[in-house]
Structures are given as structure tokens and as C-alpha cells.
Amino acid sequence: MPVPVLDVQMGVAKWLESHSDLAGTNETYDALTTLGISNVAVSVLVDDGKIAVFAKVDTDLSDARETWLSQTNLIQLESVSENEFKWVPAQKKNSPSEFIPTDSVWVRFSGSTVLVADKEHFSAADALESGMAESGLLQTSIRLAPLLDPLFVAAEKMIDAQEEGFGKAMMAGMLTSLKTSTEAIQDVPGVSLNIMAVGPDMRKMVLTLEYNRADTAADTKAFFDDSADAWKNPEISKKQLGLAGLVDTPFFQKMNLDGNQLQFIYEWPAAEDAALLEIVGKAALGNLFSFGDPNAFPLHPEETVDAPNLGDVAEFDAIGFEKEFRASLFFNHSWDTHVDLVVDCLDIPNVDLLSATLTNVCVLGTNGVNITHQKRQGGFGFNSATRSASISLQVEKDGPKPKTTAFTIEFKVPTAVEKYTLTKKNPLMESGDTGCCLIAMSNSVISLRSKGLSLREAKVYALNTEGKYLKRGGASWSESNYRGEYKGTPARVEVVFPVKTESVSIDFKNMAVEKKDKIEMPSSPTNSVVTRYTMEPLKTYSDPDMEAIAASSMAYVTNAGWKKTGCQLQFPKQDGVKTDTTSMKSYLTGVDELVGRGKRSGFSSSGDHFYWELNQTNTLNSATAIFGEFGGTFWSGIGTYAANVSTNPVPLIPGHELPAVSVEHNVVWVEKDPEGKVLDAQAFHSNGRRLKKDNRTSRKNSKTGYFFWGNPSRVSVVYASSKESVVVPFEIELKEGGLGAIPAAREKIQAFDETLALVKEIKRKTHRHYGNLLSASYYACNSNKEPIARIPPEVAQSDPIGAAVFGYELKPFKGYYFRKILTDRDAKKESKKSSHAWAGGEFEATSDSGLLLATPVDEKNPAILLRWNDVYVNYRDCSKLETIPSKPSDLAAAGWIKVE
Known part of the structure; x- marks a missing residue:
């Protein structure tokens, strides 16, 4: 029996009427107007494991057929009758869309109405109710659960049809994860949306979530109402956290609870249509897949970062901060849509909690016209790890090139903070009417909920069992909800809120941003380069503990x-x-x-x-x-030496002569040492601050030059004087008794590796000049009428093709016959032939050299094919092959398995 999964009714004409300002500037608006579309109804059914999609379109045209055929490409479809057209896909491919019956899609005209469906569902399409109430704009209802089974079945068929390899394995893993994630959809089997006009300029929307259980709907409302302390109840919060975006918008008005149905009600100006639908759409649909416990992926190794420097500030020097900020701001680059500025040093307390807003942005083009983007002026981003920042000023695309800019940056600098430390045993901290609760901490993922404190303004840190701070991956947050993934397994969480801030406003006027205004690093040493500093943390280097590595x-x-x-x-x-x-x-x-x-x-x-x-x-x-085995070579004998520019470097690495270091204006030259390696070079200004290093380097004789923004007064070089190597074997049992098979496997692999090394050596020495005659790389004569002997005679005499040409007795070499073989694509081409001399006269060779094929005498061993840099094996009899498939999929079908 057919099950409805999607019904949509849309009053297109009403939407167009309220957005008439788009006429002539928006292609979609103009197309809908030209086709006279007034209302649209779409329905999707699941019928016997397949999906049926059909639609009814009402127009304000007396004869839709004439206009649609003249304004669209429908006339190119197969004409079934005067008013019916059919589209038949040229080829039906393996894809998830196989469960949609796309053998043909029909379009039927009936006066002012257009029907779109497969042939069996025209009557259902005609029966759709496309009209709406006078104020209605959009009505839709979605039931996701019935879609999943046919979708997954089709996806499994598609994956099964793929060639074995990484791509197929990855798709299978993705499907498994998706099945697990979508189990939570069963909690919310139905979603409906009703949008209506409220007067000429306002909209109202009712979003209804239909739950299986009334108590789940009630818990959700309690969660958002913060009633009965639901905000700190992990069992409630874990299920509702994904829906936080539904209420974190200024357009949200209230919620109504009616049994198992929960309504979210919104009102907004018509001009904000796109913004509202984007916010609610992401929350309503995207987060349906995030109701359950957070998914975590602990596959990648743990990464830690330096501890943040956060705390109360006794006195903030606003004047000094502005002076430093102005001196660190530089024009970087201008693009078609934005102008980029960089801030080298952001020397400010509690930089992790810093917030900044760009206002009064004005970018003038070369013609003097304001080209600032009307809706998006720009943004400010900072990197707390490097203590640097960037500013992006948005401009209108395809306008004149930018010339100057003016803007204001308004900073909120935290001068007092409050820290909450949460663990699984102690997941809640409260202070009066405010608090923060750890909802979930699963593997690498953390979910938080707060009350009275803004998680938008907070910084969330995850620490491992050793108290080290974990690097954060992706994260999403709203005013009272947070979800973040970290590089490792958290043991506790620190949430730091700013509780006191100081405002600083900095104005910039007439800043030059033409291409010629970008400060470039000169290609040769100079003493006139602009002085720029850096606060990026220095890398630390140490000698390897080789005993510990070998024991790892x-x-x-x-x-x-x-x-x-x-x-x-x-x-x-x-x-x-x-x-x-x-x-x-x-x-x-x-x-x-x-x-x-x-x-x-x-x-x-x-x-x-x-x-x-x-x-x-x-x-x-x-x-x-x-x-297998891991092999590594590591730099050792590491030391740091520093010197003022006017004095000689002082060796700090005992027993090794250091490379010479010299300074030429803004460039530090280090002599190359064949035994050692310079790991880092830094330069310092006479005021003690570290100079910013440019990406540019230079080579001069045996020296490497490092370019700095400013003239150094002191240099520091980290140097490694030697290398140490280690090979660490390993054996890992995946299933009980698996280790017992390793000795025999080692013997087989060693024998194969020896044969493969021989095959690669033969390929390297054979001459392409003699086409598909491998043996000619021995028998062809040079100018002295002697065999060129690029390969040994024993290898040449294992070539089955050359035996008839050069008259030798065919013999295998080390258990294999070696020959060249063409791909099926090359074999179809007319190959040019050329004559060459050998001791017995002349022979002809093709211009196409083909691939190298080794076929075994012992059928237990595989045939080996070198296809460019790829190695394939085949356990079938390949001795009589005439060509090799050129397509990878055909190779697999012929039994070839890629092993390297």
C-alpha cells in the first residue's frame, strides 16, 4: 500500500508578489514569472519499496502548453501526443536513485495546468490540491522514516556494484554510520511546516514536530522553557540538543504543546525570508540526525596544544593596545569579492575570549564609488595559537578595483573571567541563577548546556587524563548549547566565561588597498624593509630517545x-x-x-x-x-646557538663544528653542512622583539638565506649535527591464532618481493625504442654491430614473442617468462613499425612498447603486471593473453588485483 512521505503546496504567485524588486535581476524570479506559475503541489509516495514523485503546477496562462514549449526545452523531449511529452534517460546507472522509477517521466498539459509524473501516477497528480488559503504561502509535511529502507536498499545495491578497493570500503562505512545515525529519526516520524502572510510585509510560520511519545514532546518543551531544571538533565538534553537552532533566532516567538505534537511559531519581515528559512531549515532537518549520543571518531592520534593564558587583568592598557594594533595591521591582498588585511601581533590579555566587530566599512573603488557589499561588510578572525589576526572586507563582485578603505573595529577585551570545571562524576556547576552542565562526553565529543551564561562568548577546553589541553576540531554552538570534537579523549572540561569586559574602538580612514600598496618582501637583502614582528610560539626540538623508539x-x-x-x-x-x-x-x-x-x-x-x-x-x-616493520631516521645532536650580529657565534654543540652564520641587512645566511641540518633560524630586533620571518628563502653558493621583516640585531639558530636510524618490526594479532601464520607468509612475501624487484629492474633496462620486443633489448646491435645487451641473455630468452624473431630456445628465467603486452586500446591503433639491425640481419619492432608482463611456470604463483607505477597480480593462466584491459574496472573483471 502506498505510504505518503512528502506533501508540498506552495503559493508561488504570492511569494513573487512580495519580492517584485527581484524582477530583471534574479533568473529564478524571471523564469517563474514568464511561465506564469501561480501554485505548485508536489507529492512523494513509497510504493512497494520504490518512490513515486508527481507534481501539479497551476499557471495564470490560458494555454500553458504554448508558453512552456516556446520558453523551455520541453519541445526537445519525445512527443507522445499533442499535449504529452516523455523523457527517457539515455542510460540507467547504478545509483541510489534506482528506487525512483525513472524509466520515463511524462509532462501533460491541460489548459492552464501542467502535470509531471510517471505514466502510472497521472491520475494521482491531477487529484492534488494545489490551491491554498488566501494568506497561505507554503504548506509541507514530511515523514522521513518510510524513506529510509528503500534508500538504504538502493545504496547497498550501488555499493555492491562498485569495484573492490578504497572507494567501495569508504562508501560502505559511510552507509553503516548513516544507518546508525538515522535510528533517532524514529523519535520524530513527522515534520510539518505552514507559512502564511500576515499583512503585506510580515510572515508567520508554524513548524510542527510530531513525536512518537507525548512525554518526549513534553521533555523537549521543558528543555527549551528551562522549566523543572530540564536544562541540566542529561537524559533530556542529549535528545533535544540538536534542535537548539530552532529557538536561537530572533524570529522565534513561542512553543505550543498538544499531546505528542510540539509547535514552534515564528514571525519575521518578508525581507528576511531567506535568512529565516536557512536558520530553521538547518536546525529542523540537519539536526534530526543528531538526536542520539554524540558520535565520535577516535581514529586519529591525540593532539595537544599549549595551555591557554587566561585570568583576571589588573589593569588593561587600551592606549598601548591601539598603538600596537595599528602598527601590526597591513594590507595583504585584494580579490574579486573581498579585501584582506593581516594583523601580525595581537598582544592582548585573554585573547581566546576576545570578540571584535567590524562597523562603518567603506571600500572605495578606483573610480571613487563605494563598492562595499551591501549585505555583508566583512569579518574579523584571530588565531590565538599564533597571536595573529585577519580582516576580510567584502566588496561587490565585478566592480572596479578597490583603492582605499575605512572601517571601525570595536573590541570587547575580557578583563575578568569565570571558569567551570566539569567531569563525568561532577557534570554540573551552578552559581545563583547561572550554571553550566556537561550533557555528554563520549570519546572525543563534548556537549554542554548553560543557563544564564552565553556559550557563544565562552571558550571550551578539553583536557586529557594527564591534564594536557586537547586540540579542537569542529564545533557548533548557540547561546546556551555547545557541541565540539577534540583530537583525543577528554577526561575533563574547562569552560571559561568572560564576566567583565572593556571596550576599545579603533577607527581606520583612507587605508590604501591597491595592488601596488601591498608590502612585498624584496628578492635581495635590503636595509629598508618594513619592520614587522611576530608572537607565534617557537617550535621546540629535542634529541630522539632511540632506545625508547626501538622498544615502542x-x-x-x-x-x-x-x-x-x-x-x-x-x-x-x-x-x-x-x-x-x-x-x-x-x-x-x-x-x-x-x-x-x-x-x-x-x-x-x-x-x-x-x-x-x-x-x-x-x-x-x-x-x-x-x-611488518617501521623504519625511521631522526635528527640528533640538537643544540641552539645565538649571537649578536657584531660577534661570532658561540658553539653550543660539543664535538661538532657549527656552520658559519652571517647577516646581510635583513637576511640571515647559514652555510650548508652535508652532515647536519638547520632546523630553525630566528632573528631579533634591537628592542628584543622577534622579527617576522618571510616564506622567501634564497640559495647562494653553499649558503641558505632566511629573509626577515627588519634588520636583525641578534640571531638564533637551532642545529642538528647528525642522524640516527632504527627499524622496528611488529606483529599484531587480529584474530586468535593469526600469529602462527606469519612465518609462512614472510617466506611467500620475500619470494614475491625478489621476483618483483627483478621485474622492475627488467622494466628499467628495456629500451622503449624496440616496442613490444623485450628480447631486442639484448639482441639489437649497436654501431659496432655488437649486441646492446641492456638485459642479460637469460632474460631475453624468456621472451615468448622474440623466440620466433631471433631464433633462440625459449627458457624461463627464475620461474617466469617475461614479455611486453599492449593494452586493448593501443592494440586497436595502427602502430608504426621500424627496422633495426641484429647479428642475424634485420627485425621489425612496433612503436608502442606496451606493459611488462611476467607469467609463471608454476601455476601456484601469480602472473605479475607492471602498469606504469602500479603492480598487479593475477592467479589465472595469463600465458596466452593477447592484450591487457585498459580500463581499471575491466582489469578487475579479468582477475587482476592491484597490490602496490
């Missing part, structure tokens, strides 16, 4: 979360240790070891770990163990 263990971490690849290998990374190179080999048991070898993304470094993504989720699910 590789970790295997899994997670099937949204947008995650599934599995990682993680190796501890010592704080402050500088890596020169790392290498990684990993293999699997319990599956074909050759298929399970490698298949990793590149090495990455995050927090206190190195990690490698493993891109074979399906194969890993069947594996019984993973083994």
Missing part, C-alpha cells in the same frame, strides 16, 4: 565512522623530535598475502603519532594478523 609498539586502530577510511597503523612520535625519513612495510595473514601487502596511503604525522591509513577494509575484515 605499533598499534592497529579501527573505526567505521562517517568519512573515515576505517583502519590505521599508528607508531608513537616523540615530542620535539625532528624526522628525516620514515618507511613502512605491512602485510596481512589469513588472506592472500600479496593482496594484503601495502595498500596504504602515505605517512602522516599528527600529535604524538605517525600514522598510515590502511585502505582495504574488506580485506582487513578477513585478515588474521598484520605484520
